[in-house]
Amino acid sequence: MRQGDQTQCMLDCFAYLLERKGCDSRPLYSGVWESGYDIDETGIYYFSRRLDPKGWYERVQRLYNVSIVYWSIYKGGKEERFDKFLAALNEAPGDGAFVLSVDLFYFPHSQQYRSKHVPHLVIFEVLPDGSWHLTDPYFSWAGPVDSRTLRDGLVNGIWFDTGSIHDVDTAAAAELFRRDIHLTPNPLIADIERFVYQAVGQSGGQASSTLFDSIQQTGVIAKRFEGYHIVCRYFAESSGEPMQTVASETAALLKGWESLLLTVARSSMLNRTFDLPAFSAKLGTLNELELAIRRRLLHSFAAWEARPQRAHSLRS
């Protein structure tokens, strides 16, 4: 089963709920390494209303027979959204949980509390004693929540219906993985390179004071590369293949992105002349590392597919 690394807050919520039902959540992370982000002239963003999560809803339905029910789609002000939520709460069927899109600015468990507006997803449930409870798998936190906090910080939400859930459909997992994996560069590499070259060019060759702000969220996007490790662990454990190399290479990839972004941040803060060739060389190294991981993941997948057929049967 999966163990609590930060990968992507929505999938981490889904995985938490799946595992609580005894399902193996790891195949759900297939493709997270190239899941959506938004980019415009102001920056690169891990969250945007232009990004549509429906593809992930369809996946969780296909893999685990979990239905996703919308109850609000960004319409109205705080009061209206909260009223919609209360109505949805009253109508919620018994088996499942709410996954809520919130603004961490209003949530005391967050480091961004009262300091920064940050979109995030958490799990909301009503406990048997009637109290309201949040679980935040991404930040490994769980605790009570009051109505005032939710009223202020609630943005949107879905009902994650586990009434007909089953363990992962391995045939669907294989088909989705084949669709997700390829040996061409992650578009994030070219997008950040293009953005930084343009920004530095406009600042006369220097890393402007706003450059880091513009690409800071790439650090959150890069955390999705943990998905390689999670999916590889699934294939390797099922097939008996060794997987230490993917674990260490994924860790190196995550550290490489972290180092790259902190280096840009330092240049940005000092308004230094920016070494674009060195930046491109680092991106090239990260690209090679990522493609090496993908090759190993394909190898693990081939071994998993070749495992004895009886292992294909679904757990119920």
Add this chain to the structure above:
Amino acid sequence: MSTAPIDDIKIFLRKSIAAVSKNDSLEHELADSAPIQDAGVDSVQLINLVVQIELRYDIVFDDDEMLLENFETVAIMAQHIVRKLGVAL
């Protein structure tokens, strides 16, 4: 090259962390082993701190050293600075 002993370095670090995070209490209350991000230091403030360290001690962290784990606590940062300064303790 500075020859600041490690205790002086830690005092400087706490003072700087308090300044970048705009939380004066950290100057006196932040433990050596407490993760500074848990104390409310965000990534922008952390980079600000790194820049201050480099300027104060006339050292440069290599790009490969620019990892959050190398700036996680006062104790870890102080050890890195000491190593870069080549100070015998």
